[in-house]
Amino acid sequence: MDTAEIRRRFLAHFEAAGHAVVPSASTLADDPNLLFVNAGMVPFKPYFLGQETPPFDRATSVQKCIRTPDIEDVGKTTRHATFFEMCGNFSFGDYFKEGAIQLAWDLITKPVADGGYALDKDRLYPSVLVGDDEAIALWMKVTGLPRERIVQLGPKENYWSMGVPGPGGPCSEILFDRGPDFGPDFDAATLGPDMPVELEDRLLEIWNLVFMQDDLSAVRSKSDFDIAGSLPKKNIDTGMGLDRVALLLQGKKNMYEIDIVHPVIARAEQLTGKTYGADRTNADDIRFSVVADHVRSAMMLIGDGVTPGNDGRGYVLRRLLRRAVRSMRLLGCEDRVLPELMPVSRDAMSPTYPNLVTDWERIAQVAFAEEDAFRKTLQTGEQVALRVVESAQVTKMVTAQDAFTMHDTYGYPIDLTLEMAAEHGLQVDQQGFIDLMAEQRDRAKADARSKKGTHGDTAVYRGIFDTHGPTEWLAYETLETESRPLALLSRGEAVPRLVEGEIGELVLDRTPFYAESGGQVADAGTIIVDGGKLEVIDVQRPIKGLVVHQVRVVEGELDATREVHARVDPEWRIGARQAHSGTHVVHAALREVLGPTALQSGSYNRPGYLRLDFGWTQALSPEQVRDIELVSQQALRADLAVGWDYMTLEQAKEWGAIALFGETYDNTQVRVVEIGGPWSRELCGGTHVDHSSQIGTVVVTGEASVGSGNRRIEALTGVEGFGYLARERDVVAQLTSLLKTQPDDLVGRVQGLAERLRAAEKELEKARLAQLLGASAELAAGASQVGPVKVVAHRADGAGGADVRNLALDVRGRLPRGEPGVVVIIGQADGKVSVVAATNDEARSRGLSAGELVRALGPLLGGKGGGKDDVAQGGGSDASRIDEALALVTTEVARATTQG
Known part of the structure; x- marks a missing residue:
């Protein structure tokens, strides 16, 4: 049964049972706590939270979902994917446990001829939350299964919440036994409270039924929460994994082999000349799976409007595209691959999502441009990697910081760094790299938490909404309203009043103020109360339907019992x-x-x-x-x-x-x-x-x-x-007056002046360089003798990196032929220290290395450096120790020649 038919049967089954069929929403979540829609219930969240009244008592959908925590697991298991489709049915105070169990069991077990999936009942195992005797009894009643076929699992597996205060409830999962090829034998009656890892592939979860009945006051983890009481209405939220059911009904070993995913693998096989074998322990098979998953996931994200970037959704997309390209490279294909692979995924998915065809030109433009940019990144990264490899020759170890810099600054993946290091007989400090990545993730999480600001915890706003209902929002109709305060808040807590100079939040029963949304900033204005005046600083909707004004009390005070006059600044x-x-x-x-x-x-x-x-x-x-x-x-x-x-x-x-x-x-x-x-x-x-x-x-x-x-x-x-135009006009007028010309001739006049200035600067640069190099002969003639070696160690104040290098090479060329010679020039300009060392053939034959000299000097100068034996350079920030560093040159040369 192809995936399109599985999807069609699901919706038809629930539509026949009185459910409203709701189209899939975008993968982009309208939620401050989510980057993407990661479950089928997310678009219905306002109904479950009581923020909105649902237009139906029961609904069904097949929702596009993205789960980013699974990216690293893609290909390593048979069940993880970044993009997936969740088939769901939802009840808003209508049917509950028995109805949900009956509807799910009917669909998955009834004959194909009757519109079902005809899964073998003997291989189906319902799971319930430990202690949910009601669910056990209902499963036995609906299915006729014996008690020992029903698995009891703990809250980690079988209790659902959103991770924040709000609705929650116990779950029942429907598990399918895939047989001994996928895990050891088991006794369903003795499993629990946690599903053994070795059984997660064998007992494949295909459907989760959430019995949403509890009002949670605190959620500390999936298994640690407080239940404040029962919800006013008991709801049902279920999710059936479309890809998982497809792999069962199509007789495949994993979701990467189903009809809407495997064509990408087949094309990747043609491009690489390698064969996919579905071995989860084989590196190439994992890479084929990564390619298939990431190409499809990236295409669906671009279709929903995401573009590659360095943070948020854009970073996820960039990561998916680059992992796909990188995996193809590691499979042996170094040509452009997305123009070959993504159209295959488009053709597989477009019967369900026709926008992939109608919007293909834009999707392809975004994806292919990102691949081209990444290929350039790889080229640049390879040049930098070669320098890193060169500097690691002594220790035979690429440092964690270098590997992290390659990844973070140049976008060069760690596995390519490992590959290049291995080619040169080097190791990489992988654990150090992992630690640096973890530190970066922790910083990002802390930053994300800080950016949620005062609206991160919406419980107080939900309480106001539940008590007073939605704000009467009149921004389209008027600029002024007579309004009644419903709540005053300070630092997230309700307060009886706000006094002069204080900043707080004000909720009104009606408001003319536009709340920031859709790229438009919030209105500015004032709120007047008898004997007081408030400045409106910001206006937001922390939850749907509720408008909250951030205000500063300019005069007097405000308490929640006094009516106010709200007025938007008309000019604003x-x-x-x-x-x-x-x-x-x-x-x-x-x-x-x-x-x-x-x-x-x-x-x-x-x-x-x-x-x-x-x-x-x-x-x-x-x-x-x-x-x-x-x-x-x-x-x-x-x-x-x-x-x-x-x-x-x-x-x-x-x-x-x-x-x-x-x-x-x-x-x-x-x-x-x-x-x-x-x-x-x-x-x-x-x-x-x-x-x-x-x-x-x-x-x-x-x-x-x-x-x-x-x-x-x-x-x-x-x-x-x-x-802006007036200021531009004034600038033109001043320039024409200053240059004694007409506006139409201004550009030509400025171009002429700029050319003359550039020519003068070039002449000055030639004169400065000639003066600098003019000292070369004198420096070479004054070289000191350290054993058999001629040594020049010179301080060049005012000289930057390029000048220092030119001077060092010029002095080296003037040293006596046939004698070993070493030149070290240290310059300082614009607060930076530059050092260049150069050796001739005779010096190198005696074991003297320019790279070793620069590495020895680096710590003194507050920096580092390196290079080859003949020429090396470095930098630093501590100019106070230049003379000390120059003295060290003589010491290092003497030590090297003595050892030699």
Whole structure:
């Protein structure tokens, strides 16, 4: 049974049982605690939390998911994948344990002819939470299985929570016995509380049924939590792994061999000339699996709008793409591979996800550009790696710091460093490298925790929402409201009042303030109370439906019993509307100039300023930037009507509205903003002008790269745009006056001056170098005699690295022929110390090495260095010890010649 049919049967089964079929949401989670949707329930989370009323009592979906903790395990087991599809059914206060068990058991055991999967009942083992006697009884009642066929496991396996206070509950897993080829024999009645590792492949979990019934007040770990009480309604959340069921129904050993994954492996075999054998202990077979998983995962992420970057989602994508390319390289293919592999994955997945075909040009552009960038990184890294290898020749060990720098600074993977080190008979301090990586991860986690800020723990906001309901949000209708405070908070705690000078948070029953979202900053303004005044600093939605104002008390005080007058600064709002509408205009102009694949990947706008990030692999020419600006100005001159309407997401897509990458949208209703009808239609919740002419002007001020495959345009609008042009005009006027020329001749005049300046600088450089090298003969003639060796140890103040090297080589060339000679020049310039050592053939024959000399001097100068026996260089930061270092040269030469 192919995967598409398994998916179809799942949805049909639950639709026939009265479930609403909900399309898969994006893999990008609308959740501050998640990078990606990692479970089928995530899009339904507001319903489970009680933040929203579900439009249905029961639902079903096949949700795209990404789990990043499993990346390192991909290929090593039969069940881990980065991208997977989770088939789920959900009950919101409707059926509970018995209904969930009955529905799941019916689907997996009923005959194929009746729409089921016909899995062998004798190989199915339900698991329950230890002590859940109710679930045991229900499994026996529904399935007819004996008590000894039901496995009891502890909370680590069979209790579910979100990891934070909120809903939770015991689980039941459905396990399939794959037979003795996949693990030892077992006794189901005696298993528990933890599933033995050696049985995880044999007893394959295919479905998890969560009985969501508890209200958790604290979650310290998967097995350590406090239950505050019962939820008002008991809910069901289940997840059946589509890929796992596919491998069973298709008779495959692992999920990498199913119909929608294995074609990539087959193509990789053709490209590498190697054969995949599905051996989890074979390095090549693991690499084939990594390639198949990562190519598909990366393609799906790009399809949802992720672009490669150095942090967050972009870093995950970059890591997936580079691991795939690297694995193909280790399999023996050093040519470009993504143009060969990704179309194969597209063809396997596009029957379910047609956007992979319609958006292929953009997806391919992003992926292939990242591979090309990585190939250049590998070339650069190999050059750096050769220097690292060279410096490790004495100790025969590549240091952990060097390996980490290769990985972190140059993007050079550790396994390639290991490979190159082995080729040169070296080892790598792998444990030290692992420790440095762990330190980096700890820093990243700490940084991520700090960035969650005051809204990291949403329990207090959920409590306000549960008590008072959603905020009446009137930002589209008015700039002023009479409002009633619902809660005052200070440092996350409820307080009775805020006094003058204090900063806190205020929740109102109704508000005209725009809360930051969709790239638009929050409104500024004031809140007036009898005898007091508050400045609004920020406005956020820490949970859906609740608007929270961060305020500073400017005058008087505020308590929660007094009504207030909330007023948005009208000038601020005008500027914000101009900037947000300007962003839409620039986006439409961008697509008109560059083509439909130039789609926005991020934006930010505040009054008078906008920036727009978009997927593009090369810098824009000045002509393209001018064209984008011209098309934008023409749209403003045309006074295009700006309007908005509400519709379902599917209707919006059919209407041609652009759903911006990185944003998540309600499946039931979205807001579509259009400028000039079909010229610009985007899903957007921001504030906008009524006609494009009200934007005033659009002045592009910059275009630059913000990562591989991503560019950024910055522009000013309204008064700020006019101010920028006025300043530019003033600069031109001052320059024309200063240079006694006309504006049209200004560029030519400045170019002429610049050329004359460059020519003068070259002449000065020649004179300075001639003066520096003029001392070469004198230095060579004054060489001291250390045993049989002529030694020049000279301090060159004001000389940088290149000058020091030139001087050292020139002096070496002037030393007497046939006599051993050593030259060491130490210069200092701009606070940096540079050292270069050079030896002639006769010196090297006596065992003198320039590299050894530089390494000996490095610690004195507060730095390090190295190189070959004939020429070596280094640097440092401690100029106070230069004379001491020069004295050490004589000592080192004497020691070396004596030993020789």
